[in-house]
Amino acid sequence: MTVANAPVLVSDAAESTTRRHSPWGPATRRPDRGLAKYLGLTPFALYVVVFLAIPTVIAVASGFFTDEGDLTFDNVLGLFAPNVLATFGSSFWISAVTAVVGAVVGALVCYALLGTRPEGPLRSFIDSASSVLAQFGGVMLAFAFIAAIGSQGLITVLLKDQLGIDIFENGVWLYQVQGLVPVYIYFQVPLMIITFMPALAGLKRQWAEANATLGGTRFTYWTQIAFPVLAPSFFGSLLLLFANAFSSYATAAALISQGAQIVPLQIRSALVSETVLGRENMAGALALGMVVVMVVVMWGYSVLQNRTSRWQK
């Protein structure tokens, strides 16, 4: 949920409209202030160092130290313990499933929106609604789903009373890892809509017309032209959705009050209790593991975004 609206950042980077001279003029006779001219940047630099750089370094490096400050690889090795690996496995599984479903459904909605006026009421409503739902705080989202498909939820009761179907026959799965799937999809689809719409809208009409004049059909247009052109953007968005689910905490925390079934929840355990699995700075090791995954995924995302922006010129 925290990666909504992120995508365009990377593609914008390729098209910077920098000018070679500053508005002070190329040949101004200002005294050479040297480093002093960077003074204006210090507030921001300081702020970012204290509240982003330092915490990040602490987070990923703390896994390498014991409480006394000795260097150790115990924590990092602990990442490979079977139950921690299982946690990473669950995180991967959930992120992958919800990313794929979110991407496909989101792409369908974007397709359905093709041809509507960008300024029109339908599009603006869907744009705003998607922004809201993609940002929908995890706690509130959990409430919504408890109200809808919890044990006394609207749909649960409806299905039981009207159709005799008990969705919780084999246990109340909403409060377990499986329960996260529908809930995550609820914010993955809007994120996909926000991320993917520009790519879909960027398909040029001339390509379809050229396809027709060259003897192609609607089928050949989509299979030979549209899908291949959209592929980098689609898979880039898919990666973004994966990263989004992987790093989500609030929803899981609200639905699963104890336990450490996925990595963010395992970090919670590590922070809340003194030691996890007999190791002290496990939270740091887990954070490191998470960052490694995130860096790989986001790097793949930015590579695909660059490909997209090259073709969408």
Add this chain to the structure above:
Amino acid sequence: MTLTAPTRTMTAEPGSGATVELRGVVKSYGSMQALSGIDLVMEPGEFIALLGPSGCGKTTALRALSGLETIDSGSILIDGVDVASTPTNKRDIGMVFQSYSLFPHMTVIENVEFGLRMRKVAKADRGARAAEALEMVGLGAHGARFAHQLSGGQQQRVALARALVTRPRVLLLDEPLSALDAKVRVQLREEIRRITRDLGITTVFVTHDQEEALAVADRVAVMRAGRIEQIGTPRELYATPANPFVADFVGLTSRIPGEIDGEVVVVHGIRLPLLGEPQPDGPVFALIRPEDVALATADAPGAIAASVVSSSFLGSLRRTEFALPDGSLIAVQHDVNDQPEVGDTAFLRLRMAPVAASARQQ
């Protein structure tokens, strides 16, 4: 500017172009009539330009020919067969768009092969024919590149090769040069002309640039508000425009106040033959071409005094604008060795060429 030597051409089959005919084509959008009854007959291998200001319907007519627009009534015949109900992909046409039409994810050679692929041509054949088409447009060495790596002119050449490789019956070009630099435009239009002539393919070329139309086409159809005002060879349109709109649109004209007197137009005392339909006596604007006015001496018969307003050097000739005693401005084309200065007075002489005349409020 260097003239490009022709690269290897595809074998020409004389007369392989189709006859194209538009009969009474009408197309409206709601209450707006984009085409109000277009009639046009094209011979095989002919190169026709559709020329006119924006909104005149030239692009609509082209798109109707291609099938990308439907028509309300009338017929579109290619080789005598009405194709109005045939979808675009079955009409066997080639089309070049103004811009952005190359498929970005395919290499140049894959783009060119696309039409052949759609026609299920065998792979080996495809490669050979596509390479040949690229050679024809001078880009044989660029087959492995992508569209975004090419300049605008190169991209349009690839688009041309792609459209022609399937040997369509008709080639349609929708303002293919409008997005290009001036120099590239001139170069490319010559190549398009040469290639279509070599292939003998019937070609329709839409443009708003009258110089371009006159330079390349066998015949030009001047359009306005959904109608064809006049069709003829460039020479015919220029020398004998059918009405003031065509006279004004094609080539440069100066509007000089004069009077109709019977079959002549009287301009500053000079009696010039009237072009076109007879008009009632009365005040008119005479539409005079720059090359029909010459610099003269004060004692020449019919000399008119004028003062220089501005003068432009155009390379092989000079064009100078003069203000006449009644305030109207007249453009004169003359030798570069005469170099009038702004503010000079000079004398002008009108040649006895026929002029078109348009209405004037007194």
Add this chain to the structure above:
Amino acid sequence: MSAVDRATRLGAVRLGTEPSGIVRWIILGVVGVVFSIPIVAMILFSLKAGLAGGYTLDHWASLFDDDAARVYRNLFTGIGNSLLLAVVTVGIVLVVLLPTMILVHLQFPRLRRVLEFICIIPITVPAIVLVVGLAPVYSVVVRIAGGSVWTLAFAYGITVLPYAYRAIQSNLDAVDVVTLSEAGRTLSADWGRVLLFVLLPNLKRGVLAASFISVAVVLGEFTIASLLNRVNLQTALLQVSQSNPYVAVIFALLALALAFVLLLSIGRLGRTRRTGSES
């Protein structure tokens, strides 16, 4: 839709580039219904009258009871904290991020990529990771500035960086800030005046968008507040839901509505500017 638009749509459907009306409405209809279920469920839940069935406005009414403030003290504290945090976070965006972005745009164009990269890091380093390192930092912060909740805004300023950056940057790119400031300077304005009278009025749209998004994000933030043991709207909601789920759901709905209004306004802001410039 004008006749030309209609004809264009028909052409596009024939070409296959756009869905036909039926397909469009089937997809949007199905997805729309499925996605409205949780929201509808929340609304109905807030109106439920206990296990006996039936509906009542009692839960909504209870908010206006005399002792509501006492009973839901933690919740109202959380709301107050979140609002305060939102204000301070927006303050950080306006006072720290905005001037830096303008400065980089005008004076340090080569640093633009660096700034952009910095503002994307919070996505790769999500809140759950950041919070592991924030705990030690905040123990220092508490010693300097006290333990009240507003200091959390420093961390929030970081989490909203990607959104605020993009909102302001797209405004900076759309308005040629360099040319405007050059024009201002040649008309004898000093930098203070250029900033105040030339640049800021043209950056209103981006600044407002950045502010609204920041507010929406802060109101929805749970991870950092919860793991640093502070009280904000979301932690309070979670706590209240144990004892009074109805009120929790009501406030969730209200927060959702507020966020929707904020984000809709951002869309509006973008639109009015465009139509204004076309007239």
